[in-house]
Amino acid sequence: MATVPPITTGTSTSPVSGALDNVEIASNFTTFLQLLTTQLKNQNPLDPLDTNQFTQQLVQFAQVEQQMKSNDLLSGLVLLEKSAEATAALAYVGATVVVDGSTAQLANGQAKWTLNVSKPSTATITIKDAATGQSVYTGTIGVNPGNQTFTWDGRGNDGRVWPDGSYTLTATAVDSNKQSVAISTEVEAVVDSVDLTGSSPVLSINGQDYTLDKIKRIVRSAG
Numbered sequence: 563m564a565t566v567p568p569i570t571t572g573t574s575t576s577p578v579s580g581a582l583d584n585v586e587i588a589s590n591f592t593t594f595l596q597l598l599t600t601q602l603k604n605q606n607p608l609d610p611l612d613t614n615q616f617t618q619q620l621v622q623f624a625q626v627e628q629q630m631k632s633n634d635l636l637s638g639l640v641l642l643e644k645s646a647e648a649t650a651a652l653a654y655v656g657a658t659v660v661v662d663g664s665t666a667q668l669a670n671g672q673a674k675w676t677l678n679v680s681k682p683s684t685a686t687i688t689i690k691d692a693a694t695g696q697s698v699y700t701g702t703i704g705v706n707p708g709n710q711t712f713t714w715d716g717r718g719n720d721g722r723v724w725p726d727g728s729y730t731l732t733a734t735a736v737d738s739n740k741q742s743v744a745i746s747t748e749v750e751a752v753v754d755s756v757d758l759t760g761s762s763p764v765l766s767i768n769g770q771d772y773t774l775d776k777i778k779r780i781v782r783s784a785g
Contacts, residue, residue: 651763654753660779663749676748683735683743692728
């Protein structure tokens with residue numbers, strides 16, 4: 563009398579491993595069905611299959627079928643989540659947002675960064691051309707606790723007026739005792755585009771790539 567082998571089921575829900583598990587489960591499901599059918603066709607009428615054993619095999623059959631359906635449902639939920647994430651990312655295109663970052667656009671004689679420290683400090687500011695890495699400006703300013711805007715007018719230390727484009731700011735800060743103080747920078751800019759080809763949407767802001775979780779605030783345009 564044929565004996566049905568154990569059924570192997572997978573529980574992974576990732577897109578790749580989930581697909582492989584579905585193939586494996588479907589293969590086991592088909593094999594199980596073939597063996598069960600063959601067993602029923604060829605059983606000895608004088609010595610039929612034990613009722614308890616047959617019931618256990620049917621339970622296995624039901625478990626495999628349920629696992630396949632669960633995997634299909636989970637795959638559908640993953641696709642829905644990715645679609646919702648892509649839709650949300652597309653809505654950011656053209657919007658003005660604030661992100662942690664150091665690269666801002668110089669336009670119409672202004673480039674702006676938001677600086678944040680925890681206590682009164684003296685900050686040393688260095689600005690470089692993002693394309694070439696050339697240092698264009700260095701200066702020292704006083705900063706207070708919380709957020710404050712630093713605006714650069716595009717004029718270098720040598721008096722040269724730099725062209726519009728991307729510029730990167732780095733800052734270090736010390737307190738009155740010359741002890742180092744943590745200082746962070748944010749930039750406010752328009753989302754230029756979104757890349758949906760990867761596993762998660764990527765926003766292009768000031769020529770830099772950001773995932774959705776890096777967006778700190780959305781700024782409503784005046785008027």
